[in-house]
Amino acid sequence: MSTTMTPDALLGGPSLPQERRIVTELPGPKSAEILERKAAAVAAGVTASMPLVAVAAGGGVVVDADGNSFTDLGSGIAVTSVGNAHPAVARAIADQAAALTHTCFMISPYESYIAVAEALNRLTPGDHDKRSALFNSGAEAVENAVKIARKYTGKQAVVAFDHGYHGRTNLTMALTAKNRPYKSGFGPFAPEIYRAPASYPYRDGLTGADAAKRAIDLIEKQVGSENLAAVIIEPIQGEGGFIVPADGFLEAVTAWCRENDVVFIADEVQTGFARTGAMFASEHFGIVPDLITTAKGIAGGMPLAGVTGRAEIMDAAHAGGLGGTYGGNPVACAAALAAIDAYENDDLAARADRIGRLLTERLAAIQQADPRLGDIRGRGAMIAAEFVDPTTGEPDASLVAQLAAACAQQGVLVLTCGTYGNVIRFLPPLAIGDELLDDALDVIASELTKI
The missing domain is CATH 3.90.1150.10 (Aspartate Aminotransferase, domain 1)
Known part of the structure; x- marks a missing residue:
C-alpha cells in the first residue's frame, strides 16, 4: 500500500x-x-x-x-x-534561535519584524501606502483589525457573514457563524456584532449582484452605515465549506463600504500566501481590502499573524494601542521571511x-x-x-x-x-x-x- x-x-x-x-x-x-x-x-x-x-x-x-x-x-x-520543515525555513529558524529568541519588539526592536511588515505591505493587494502590525494568531489579527477599524471610524458595529469563521476568542467567536464546536456554551459574546447573508451559489442560486443586494439591504435596515465600523469576510469562506462567492458579490459589498465610510476587512488567514493560486484570494475578485488579516501559511508552521492596511487607517491607533508580548517574535519572523521567499521564488x-x-x-x-x-x-x-x-x-x-x-x-x-x-x-x-x-x-x- x-x-x-x-x-x-x-x-x-x-x-x-x-x-x-x-x-x-x-x-x-x-x-x-x-x-x-x-x-x-x-x-x-x-x-x-x-x-x-x-x-x-x-x-x-x-x-x-x-x-x-x-x-x-x-x-x-x-x-x-x-511544505513541513521546509529546509530554508528550518535553517532560518535554527539560525535565528541561536542568535536571539525574544526581546519584545515594543522594547527592543529588531529588523526581521520590519522586513516582514515591508513584505506584507508589498505583497497585499493595492498600491496605496500601507502599514502592518504583527501578532500571534489569526484570531488575534482579526481582533486587532476590528480595534483599528473602530478607532479609525469612531463607530462600533461590525458585520460578519453567514458561514464565516474568524476564530475562537470572545470577539472572534461572536464573528464566527457556526455554533458547534466553536461557540456553544461559551457566551455571552462581544456586543455590536451583526450577521448578514453571504453568497453561497450552490445553495442560494443567486447572482453575485442579487446576493450583495440582499446583504446590503439587511445591513442598511438592521445596522445602518452611520453605526458601522467594518464589514469582515473571508474572500473564500474556509470553515464554512470553502464557499466561493458568486461573481460580483465581493465587488458590490466593497463598493458599498467605500461609499459609506465603512472599513472593508478581508480575512485571508486561510486563503493567503499562494493557497488559492494567487498570493491572496482577494486578487481573484479584483478587490482591494482596506485591511487584510493574515496568519496560517505566513511562517511555515511558526505562530505569526499580521494586519496590513491603508496607512491612514492603520495609523489611527494611538501609541501603545497595538502590540503584545510575543507579537512578531524574531524566530517566527525569520521563518516568515524564508517562507515568503519560497512562495515567490519557487x-x-x-x-x-x-x-x-x-x-x-x-x-x-x-x-x-x-x-x-x-x-x-x-x-x-x-x-x-x-x-x-x-x-x-x-x-x-x-x-x-x-x-x-x-x-x-x-x-x-x-x-x-x-x-x-x-x-x-x-x-x-x-x-x-x-x-x-x-x-x-x-x-x-x-x-x-x-x-
Missing part, C-alpha cells in the same frame, strides 16, 4: 520517503500509548481527529510514532503550505493552480459516478467536495465523517468542514508531488464506494 515519488520532484521538506505506508493497525501501539497520556493530561475540549501521533513530516507526508506514513491533504489547516502560486486542476479533474470523475458528490468548488489548492443526499439535496454529514475516518485508516489525511459538516476540504502542501496526490485520490474514490 505505497506509492513513491522521486526526491527531486519535491519543492521542499526533509528527505522523507514520499510514500503512503501503513505498517500497523491504527493507531499503532506507540501512538496509542501517547494518546492515552493525552487523555490523562490534556483538557478534553482539545480533541485530535486523526489516529496517529506525528513525529516527522515533509513534502506531502506525515510520519507517526509507529513508522506509518500518511499522505497529508490538510497542511495543518493550510499552515505548512511551503512560484508556489502556479503550483497551487496545478494542484487545483488535478483535484478538480479527479473529483469531477468521481462525481460522474457518484451523485452524492453534489458540488466541487474552490480555487488553487483550496478545493472542497460537498456531499449531499442525491434525492433531496440535503447535507450528508454522516457520509463525510465516515469517509474521512476510512481514508485515515488507509493512510490519507483529509479534513472536514462546512456549516452542515458535509464538506471534505483539500488543503495539501504545495510541496506534494503529483503521484502522491493522485494516489490519495484513488484511496478517496475507493473508500467512497464502500460507504
